[in-house]
Amino acid sequence: MSTASPDSLLLPALSSAKGTVRLPGSKSISNRVLLLSALSQGTTVVRDLLDSDDTRVMLAALRTLGVQWEHLADRDYRVRGVAGRFPTRDADIFVGNAGTAVRPLTAALALQGGDYRLSGVPRMHERPIGDLIDGLRQVGAQIDYLGNPGYPPLHLRGGEIDIAEPIRVRGDVSSQFLTALLMALPLVQTASGKIVIEVVGELISKPYIEITLNLLRRFGIEVEQDGWSRFILPAGRVCTPPAEIHVEGDASSASYFLAAGAIGGGPVRVEGVGHASIQGDIRFIEALNQMGANVMAGENWVEVRGVEDPSGRLRAIDLDCNHIPDAAMTLAVAALFADGTTTLRNIASWRVKETDRLAAMATELRKIGAGVEEGPDYLRVTPPVTWQEARSGIDTYDDHRMAMCFSLAAFGPLPVRINEPGCVGKTFPEYFDVFRSIARPAGT
Ligand SMILES: O=C(O)C1=C[C@@H](OP(=O)(O)O)[C@@H](O)[C@H](O)C1
Ligand SMILES: C=C(OP(=O)(O)O)C(=O)O
DSSP states (O other): OOEEETTEEEEOOEEEEEEEEEOOBOHHHHHHHHHHHHHSSSEEEEESOOOSHHHHHHHHHHHHTTOEEEEEETTEEEEEOOTTOOSOOEEEEEOTTOHHHHHHHHHHHHTTTSEEEEEOOGGGGGSOOHHHHHHHHTTTOOEEESSSTTSSOEEEOOOOOOOOSOEEEEOSSOTHHHHHHHHHGGGSOOSSSEEEEEEESOOOSHHHHHHHHHHHHHTTOOOEEETTTEEEEESSOOOOOOSEEEOOBOHHHHHHHHHHHHHHEEEEEEESOSTTOOOGGGGHHHHHHHTTOEEEEOSSEEEEEOOSSTTOOBOOOEEEOTTOTTTHHHHHHHGGGBSSOEEEESOGGGGGSSSOHHHHHHHHHHHTTOEEEEOSSOEEEEOOSSOOOOTTOBOOTTOHHHHHHHHGGGGSSSOEEEESGGGGGGTOTTHHHHHHHHEEETTO
């Protein structure tokens, strides 16, 4: 049904969506579990790890750092922990465009006392990391910027680590800075046996901190929390791994299929996430519900059907999306099928991710005829009066979510050409095959 070429993929106009999808593993859980297993004292079997660009850079980094891991079968791995100290003391580490690799590895390596250089793809060198570096410098880490101040590439040169006072870190650009400190700092000894982190500014993307705290607990590290502004960690502690840990399906990846069910009638069922999920993006189903879709969920699955209303149109919504920054992109494209103007608020962090997602989303939605208002931290989308075929295709800006989101536009009356579709490899290399398995072209 689709014609692939190296630089674009043509999706025909689609009439309906129906089927079941077994989700790939969560990116956020996979990379946290890999790093925590590597730092542990003991061996962890990791089941259903995500296999994508972001996890490959993490696995390669760990191997370079002297961590022994082996691929068992399917998506299962065994990781032998290094009890807090990486055997390799001098290394160049490539982090691609994985925020879940660069931020946690920077914190873990800055406290090692070795000599490490971290770099990524050109866009990674435009993604901020200064707030994390400021936090690490407060405890004595020696870190130099090798390019622009505040951004990778970085040179971590060891330093005398001494924690006596609370460490302050900004939380309003990315929650990954706090996640990085929470995962790395427990390794450091302090006189009091505790470490305090204070968050400066409003913490964004809070559910990702919940994932971090949940997984730390699974690895034997209990963090005390005073709201979202103060965290107290045990000091001088090496993680104790669970013998085995299972990576649940990716809730952000689920959003495309669930939205397809809502737009294309359904039922579309995803397996691997449900009520029991520890990922904040599971709350995407609340947004779909608000839009009038029929949502059912069990512990480990979700099923979505279209609206009951004879018009078949979703309801437009006005939503603060700070808690679901990734799945919110799916709402921006689902908004094309709503009965009025949808407003997505509190999403300023979109500007510093794989691309400037606010600008990219506005530009590409306009190509197919939508009315779009792009604010500093919000997006307002009005469905097209007349759908247009984006003749030069939908540009994806090397952003996996741009490519995946815009596949949904093919449920409109016209075919959609997705440029550079290979960018889905960041988190979901098989995305278009799986999407094809649930989508039916018009006239078939
Ligand atoms: O910690 C994580 O796993 C993530 C946190 C979020 O980033 P921000 O905290 O920068 O919003 C999210 O967008 C990203 O895809 C994954
Ligand atoms: C923002 C994202 O990725 P990263 O983990 O690189 O921040 C994302 O996957 O949407």
